[in-house]
Amino acid sequence: MKFPNILLAFILAATSVLSAQKKEVSLEEIWTGTFQENRLQSLQSLNNGEEYVVLNRDRQAGTSSIEVFSYKTGKKTRTLLSSSELKGINAFSDFKFSEDETKILLSTEVEPIYRRSSREIFYVYDLRSKELKKVSDDKIQEASFSPDASKVAYVYNNNIYFLNLKNGERTQVTKDGETNKIINGVTDWVYEEEFSFVKAFAWNPTGEKIAFLRFDETEVPEFSMDLYGKGLYPTQEVFKYPKAGEANSKVSLHIYDLEQQSSEEIDLGAKYDSADNAGEMDPEAIGDFYIPRIKWTKDPMLLSVQRMNRPQNNLDLIFVNAEDNVAEVILNETDKAYIDITDNLTFLKDNSFIWTSEKDGYNHIYHYAENGKLKNQVTSGKWEVTNYYGYDSKSDRIYYQSTENGSVNRDVYSIKPNGKDKKRLTTGTGMNSPSFSADFTYFINSFTNVDTPHVYTLHRSKYGKLVREILNNNELIEKVSAYEFSPKELSTININGNDLNMWTIKPSDFDESKEYPMLMFQYSGPGSQSVSNSYFSTNDYWYQLLADKGYIVVCVDGRGTGFKGADFKKVTYKELGKYEVEDQIAAARLLGERSYIDADRIGIWGWSYGGFMSSNAILKGNDVFSMAIAVAPVTSWRFYDTVYTERYMRTPQENASGYDENSPLNHVEKLKGDYLIIHGGGDDNVHVQNTMRMVEELIQANKQFDWAIYPDKNHGIYGGNTRLHLYNMMTDFILEKL
Template structure:
């Protein structure tokens, strides 16, 4: 008995000792990319409907889903011998439809027979190649070099597709500043016979002056920056025929500055479907074009909105009926899946309700069941669901609160569920299509186990009108004493397409907030109206008046903080970057009686100096909304500034250009308002790498000195 008690006390003491490590600033900034990042599974993918693969001990291993039996397919050394490439570890790969393995290494695409351990063919790209896209069916790789588009064939030949690149013309690259779900500029056809590509003409857009101060003589390095209300670039879509070598451009017409988004090929390669959005972003047409002639065939349907319409997902054609397709849209106020036919007739709305489908995963072979990720259970969780297409009935497959990401097997028999939760750094479960957990494949240890982080709480508040829930995260200092008063640092972002608080590991906490907690500060973050996964009305409430309702919601968080007996209401600070920098300025100057100290990084000051695609969506054009632009211009609120404020900006920032900070600082000087400023040479919109430790040390010290 005494021995048991002794052992219990010993383990209890060891547990206390183990959790006394304090988070250093170096840990907080660099640790997320090194020792504090939860372990993960490399190469997790489906080889076929019954077997999945992963990389173990630098070898590619295949595991049978039902029995769990595994065998080594290919070692790194064997792959090196097959490809003759220099490999330090097993590289990224993809399983192709024919069962072969696609490997990228040393600037070359290798197609390998893993079972026979032989090379089928390879395609070598030039060293300067970028934006590469591989076609299994065509056995080629399309890529850009400079501002032109090329295709490299499996016989070793390289063809130049465009020759007009340069002087403001770019081919095969992302357009519209990566808005509207755009992430690339090359779209390969299903059978590999054609390459569709964006051609961007930005010659009419003014050169925005950036300077490289590190050169012997500072060098002028301008970028094209289309500011709200001014000239925008013009985009067209070309279609290159691999066999004939000819290019046809779709006749998308005028006005030339409208947006071409969500490009999709028909299964027979005869047509291209594309969402076209007017510059005002209030009217979208889903149009069909003849890929051979470029002629517009028809408009299938249209979507309009009083605030804005934002198409984000290309259509996906049915494999059972090629005359039908699936479309993810927010037309009823929430992202849901719709089925249309190619005449534009709505066949069925498959999912419904006040929740968001966040991702369309796939279907079973007969398309009787649809698999999606979404927020049906909670807006701060992401789960995997099987939807009966006919009835719309949903079955949740994922187990455990948290954020789940699915990889569906080719025949939809199984799901690989890669997920994390508040107390789950990372797990990978194998699920059957009916939702039963077949086995746990992987579970990461807790890299924060030795740290005394203090208590982290999820907070649910209400908007001032009581209409919406607002989710926040409160972090108390280690060794918290409820009898003491603690200063608070609010970390804020608050902009569209963001969600800072959810039920992922540690509630998605930034490690810097744990560092500040270790220094005796309460750390707080709240998601306000305008942020993600809450439906169209919640998001678009901020339209034409950015910063107003967001600030109102953040003040609901302040009201809650002030209600806590251990919060020192006379010592409150705020920090944020980009939209968060804009929100920092809003909070500091709209509520100077509350916030004593603020650090605004890369802040938007005047939305008329921000780019067209994002800025005009949320604010309309300056000439259409002069009062809105005036009220949201932070220069017009400098007179209210009372507390200590520091602005930080990257000298090479081409997202929120330095002009924002300069104009704000000039207004502070004119009004004799003391304000601090720091610039980071060579850095763009954010400060990354080891220099980020310097940045966050400066941010932290500002609060240590003045809060």
């Protein structure tokens, strides 16, 4: 049939208008930052509480500066320091003030080690004399001012040193440091990864003592990775990595006396056994234990130490008197499953302290006297304190964040230590996250929900009164409007007797009378949360791309995830991969009963713990899931580290069935659908060993599958075009197989 030219022109014009109305998102746009949100730079409050500083980088000039802004007006008041005025430094990547803000430590030439650790060249800049001093010609770790800013302590080659800034004398505190054997003052791999800290030394408030941890990792087994690079021969990275049930570093606490120029190991008293009765004390036990936190109290000669048994269900708060080095247990907590370590410990002027605990079934704030006697449970209720921001002595108020407005939301509150006069300081329903000024006069709130990218506003802390808006993402809202993205719908789904949080992204032209394939995403690790009232992450734009191609994307937070009480979170204890997988399978089955979902085309994907889950889901739920993608998955918890794994599983020697019955390695014969497994060859966290073992088991079971290894890439699998390539691969797999 031939159309008249006018009619043809009309059809073409109409098609052009329709295509202009809705843009289709591309992977290139997603991974080149097209939808990147404006974020407020990480800021640091000055002691005066009226100003804050930010690090400004001029990428064109290759310089950096520290800029000072007024909280009240938001206007820049001055430039504190610019690298363009410094001889010998082109730029600095980070900075730290001394306590009196007269000196600044400048970080340059940063060389990453693991997730949180790095080696750097440090300089000290004196704001009064305008003098610049290099701390060491070598790259060092964790440089830190003494309280009076007269010295800088640091770690080099696993030993602690300090530099006297007045006379230039350098003192070596420890001398036995040795790679893969003895570490002083910084943590070993597993402490860094699982207890989330690197700096393992602390000046006392008067600068007379340095408390530090020493790690003897002689007996910890070594792990090696081949890194291929571009040379003729690959290199090998060898480091100590304690896998579940294997030897940990032997950790000890020491206090160095600057006047005596000597260290003493602190006897922390009776050690623990590993019995099931919550880690009962055993004076005769050799003591396999952790020291996950040290912190000086308001008394300059009193050090607080948190010590935990290896099963992580018995925690002591110990006070060490640094004058005679005598230790005393002040507080003890036990749990039938495990105790999470936090930084929620604040000492008040009278040396009473604020502490958080799940002991009543939900994470709440407690106030204890210096002797460990409970003064008051500050917060209570069937909701969680999710962040503790500190105590303001001037107003006698504690500031915290919680889920009082629902587990997918966060609000900010203040309350008296006696638990009275609680005030809600934020109003928007969604995720509220504050940054307080040093004296708690102001806070800058970051707010987001499913409809709103981050908005930053300034508030007075007393009542939460809005002072002004600082930054919004209206330009991003305008930009994404051209794509007509589908909303992220929040809801709940009742699975195995629990109302589980869920989000759903549907095609923009969704028609309930049609059938759509469904892709599920989850992470599901203990205490995690993937369903929250927050705006699109980078992956959400990918889900919009998939929705444009006719897929429904769903995420369900099953049992074992966080912010719904200790029982909900700890139900997976000793059986990782059982209840979480049951919930994903049941959710997929229930959703598959909906008329608009094609029950024969349900897929699941995840990364890390989520890869462990997606692998188990397609095996144990082979009648529900027809496709799965696993990125950097754990395939047996026997391959993972002691601290994380044993917290939730105990050791393989104690709980062999828990490890093996829920390992994907032992269910490969059940594979029926399409399975893609992906790993970084240089992953120091979840070793590529996990994927290699899974691949071998699948081969021996004569199961067909797809797989890819990204050479030398770590757990994040990024760098250059790596992420774009990865998501192209996963998209093609989904389009072809689901």
